[in-house]
Amino acid sequence: MAKDLFSRQAGEYARFRPGYPPELYEFLLSFVPDRDHAWDAGTGNGQAAIELARHFRNVTATDLSSEQISKAAKQPNITYYACPADNTPIAPASVDLITVAQAYHWFPFDSFAEEVRRVSRPGAIIAVWTYHLPVIHDTTLNDRLIDFYINRTGPFWDSERRYVDDRYASIPFPYRRLSDRNFNMFYDWTPAQMAGYLRSWSAVQHIMRESNIDPVQPFYESLLDRWPEGELKRIGFPITLIVGKVSG
Template identity: 50%
Template sequence: MIPLDRFSGHANLYAQYRIDYPPDLYNYLLSFVTERRAAWDCATGNGQVADVLANSFDQVDATDISETQLILAAKKPNIRYQLSQAEQTPFANQTFDLITVAQALHWFTIDAFHQEVRRVAKPGAILAEWGYGLVKLGSDLDAVLLDFYRNRVGPYWDPQRVHIDTSYANLPFPFADVQHNQFTIHRNWTLDRFLNYLRTWSAVRQYIHENEEDPVTDFGEQLKAHWGEGEREIRFPVFFRLGRVMDEPVQ
């Protein structure tokens, strides 16, 4: 199966306007990792997770199927970027102490990816998979945003998007010592900043491609009266799961 690349065409926009993750998520994750020699950030995108992991690991390998994304990714001496599918990588057996996937698992062939994780992970290594759902704007705007999400651009989401809406609950995770957690990303954004974030949505990019118009422009006009001229606090709900990679899958 040819992997889906939904982000090369707007990699610069993605690098500027996608969100990063809160320190408490990384603190929680790293509390489970004893050896910190090598980490793999799979589907690294703009390298934001790899950039943070590089502060704690001797070496970070970060892979993606988008060469354009990798060119724009954060650079550090101990981060090595490579073009690679999630399900088949160039790494040696039993290489990594930690493997991470942020907001990308739903694009993978899950069983094949987890098989590759077992091959390249050291015994007892940690696998962490997480993502974030629909942003919360506040009681006065959440219903308006939900209508845009479901109805205006809803038909343009790939089928895999359902796994974000269900917080990966229906995706297998056959690992040991499984932990689940939730985090919240708080941001204070202007309306313009928020609209540019919406333009990174794969459904918005597909809408623009098929209709040759930007649905975010009209939506922004709807929001103006409520948003005001300054910044508004918004929240992104993050779902998170973590497990330990043992010799055999957990049934």
């Protein structure tokens, strides 16, 4: 079963987790001839589902966390379910596109693949993507972020994080691979926004549960000598997308 690591910080996740660039969706949709029904698995608070709803008649969005679902943006053509990704109420042979944004590494790959095949129409497309550590466009600050990631939070990441670290190069993908593509998304953030994003990390939440200490606060304070609160810095998120065909 997939892990639920984000219920506790569902509010931070909704406020601070980044969305995805239009170019990613444009590229992905070029593989999808039929746009009746999309399924966004591991939807979180619906970042990808909202965009898919602009292109598909119906979108089903699922997440293991009911807390995450409660924070999701609502649209008339999106139906949300709190359920495991490998055991959904989706009708058989009904889905044209399956997407998994920044969640596939948490899934049980074999049983999820069985569910994907159960719900897919002939010719259905599956796309999974991940973003790695953000890049602060200031070398000194970025070095501090890398140090925080490796040395402060590193021991507290779940083992599945290794797939994100290698940008899904080693992740199981039991579908016919059609394309791999890299993208970037950019934001202009204040230090407080960066801190909010870091608090949405599962490793940070592990630290807070085990020690009742917020590891982000001292890191946030360490940024302020070069990044005063209220000042914007450009932040980049490198994305890796894998597109495949479910069968055939």
